[in-house]
Amino acid sequence: MSDRWQEMAVFVRVAETGSLSRAGRELMLSQPSVSRIVGALEARLGTTLLLRTTRSISLTEAGSLYLERARSLLAEVEEAEQAARGVDSLQGIIRLALPVLYGSRAVIPALSTFLARHPDLRVEITMSDARQNLITDGVDVAIRLGVGPLADSTFGARRLAVVERLVVAAPAYLSAHGTPTNPGELAQYDCIVQHGLFGRESWRFTHNQTVTSVDVPAKLWINSASGILAAAVAGMGIALATRVMAGEEFRTGQLAQVLEAYRLDPAQVYAIFPAGPRPSAKVRAIVEHLGASLTPG
Structure with a gap:
């Protein structure tokens, strides 16, 4: 690798990781070597690209501009080499x-x-x-994963799969509290809602071509799908899950589907x-x- 390409590659990894040592480990260079290469790049360009403190590394305005162009150039070189290799x-x-x-x-x-x-x-x-x-x-x-249009519209994207969403609860919870027969009854139950993704307080159902949105009472808010699943299995309330993500819990009887006659909008799986x-x-x-x-x- 020529000196200029090495400088560019090292700078990009330092900027992306925010760490001289981590960039060095990935590139099989010592931390002093990484620091020297970045310093040589800044000296050659005559400007500061990175602001370094004992706790953090951040980009200057010049560094942000250089990072964008450097990434593009490195990607083009990699593409050319890959095309030659197959x-x-x-x-x-x-x-x-x-x-x-x-x-x-x-x-x-x-x-x-x-x-x-x-x-x-x-x-x-x-x-x-x-x-x-x-x-x-x-x-x-x-x-x-999400329901509705993508937020990152400036990026490339491809839809990979569509997954069914279900209303679920532990059999023990349903035995203790009863089973809702329609979405309107969810107000009488403890509901577990996830921050972000598709865990909204308003759940939208379709039944016999009629769409109904129900504001569910959020007994518990959790910011991860695994946490939602664990809370539902523990009998803490009714939640939303996808069949893919809760497949094992369905097979072992830890979770049961609720409101089977009512369809939720599916979750879209995208690569961004x-x-x-x-x-x-x-x-x-x-x-x-x-x-x-x-x-x-």
Whole structure:
């Protein structure tokens, strides 16, 4: 790698990770070497790109501008090299951001055959139900679930699957409190609602072509799907879940479906990528694989 390309690659990883040491570990360089390379880049450009303190690293205005262009140039070089090698020899690192429960139960199992087919490719996964900033966090592909239009319209996106949403509760809770027979009765029950994603206080049902929105009483608010599922299994109330995410709990009898005659709007599963409509070969390959592998349900 030429000095200029190395400077660019090192700077991008420092900016994305916010850490000299982490960037060094990923690039197999010592922290002093990373600091020296970034310093040489700043000296050559005649401007400060990074503001460093003992606790954090942040971008200057010049650094933000350089980061955007550097990412684009590095992506073009990688694309050219990948085109020469062919899609069957993917290399390097691809960084994924996954929601915790859907990522664990659907996405990660689907990656097994993909990694076996591309042994020289490394996958770095971050799991969180919070929406990550794809640019500042250096994410190549984020998997997101939601009802309605995408918020990140400036990014590239592909719909991977449509998953059925259900109203669920533990059999013990239903034995103790009774089972609602229509959405209007949910006001009499404890409901568990998730912040963000599709855990809204207003649940929208369709029955016999009639749409009804019900404001549910939120007994418990939780910011993760796995927490919602755990609370429902523990008999703390009625919740929303997808069949994919709660499949094991249905099979073992820990959860039962409620209001089966009423249909909720399904959740859409999307792959979001910050490289625009023409992502890198690695991104295209993994998105194509997930689109073919994720099971609707």
